Amino acid sequence: AVVSTQSTGFAPKKCGxxxxxxTLIVEYxxxxxxxxxxxxxxxRDFTATSNADAEARKFKSNPKHGKYLEKISHEKLSRILGKxxxxxxxxxxxxxxxxxxxxxxxxxxxxxxxxLNKLGDSELMFEKSKMNRDFMEKQIKPGDMDYEYDKEVDxxxxxxxxxxxxxxxxxxxxxxx
Numbered sequence: 689a690v691v692s693t694q695s696t697g698f699a700p701k702k703c704g705x706x707x708x709x710x711t712l713i714v715e716y717x718x719x720x721x722x723x724x725x726x727x728x729x730x731x732r733d734f735t736a737t738s739n740a741d742a743e744a745r746k747f748k749s750n751p752k753h754g755k756y757l758e759k760i761s762h763e764k765l766s767r768i769l770g771k772x773x774x775x776x777x778x779x780x781x782x783x784x785x786x787x788x789x790x791x792x793x794x795x796x797x798x799x800x801x802x803x804l805n806k807l808g809d810s811e812l813m814f815e816k817s818k819m820n821r822d823f824m825e826k827q828i829k830p831g832d833m834d835y836e837y838d839k840e841v842d843x844x845x846x847x848x849x850x851x852x853x854x855x856x857x858x859x860x861x862x863x864x865x
Contacts, residue, residue, distance in 0.1 A: 700759050705768050707775045710734045712747065712768070714756050729753050731769075736777040740770035771810075778818055 701724065702715040710731035717724050734743065744766040748757050757765060804812060828835050 698756055698759070700756065703757075703760050703764065703768060705772045707772060710772050710776070712753075714760070716756055727753070727756050729756075731772065734769075734772065734776070736773060738769075738773055738776075740773050741766045743769050775814060778814065 697719055698716045699719055700714055700716045702713075704713050705711070706713060706728075712729040712731060714727045714729070715724060716727065729747070731743070744762055747765065747769075748754050748762065802815065804815060807815060830837075
């Protein structure tokens with residue numbers, strides 16, 4: 689006997705997205721057995737210019753994946769896929785930028801005016817991943833043409849200038865406590 693897997697066969701519990709590689713993940717319970725399963729659906733040909741609403745419609749009508757998604761609302765599925773599009777837009781913007789090395793602290797620092805304390809966990813992880821990619825692009829490693837071992841930089845000549853402190857004026861001071 690063939691068991692029917694129509695609309696009453698699956699009860700979705702969680703739906704989420706994996707950014708690398710772009711994958712839609714659904715955790716569901718098979719009603720007949722009560723067992724929890726996870727289904728990973730790769731987002732093939734999904735780019736930063738993809739339309740999340742159209743992709744959600746395509747997934748729900750897909751004969752292979754649609755039966756797992758029919759109890760998930762179109763709006764929720766579209767919102768989840770929209771997060772992946774936003775992530776890919778951020779990735780594309782960082783990857784397509786030319787590598788620049790600039791030691792000027794007042795240069796266009798895109799992270800300086802951002803308050804990371806006010807972000808949620810997912811937004812914070814997204815911003816940290818952008819910062820990490822930015823760091824990896826600008827990192828100079830041994831073997832690179834611009835690499836200099838034990839580089840010393842004088843930060844005293846700048847807009848802030850050197851700040852005088854009393855505690856470092858004399859090196860041989862005898863304090864009696």
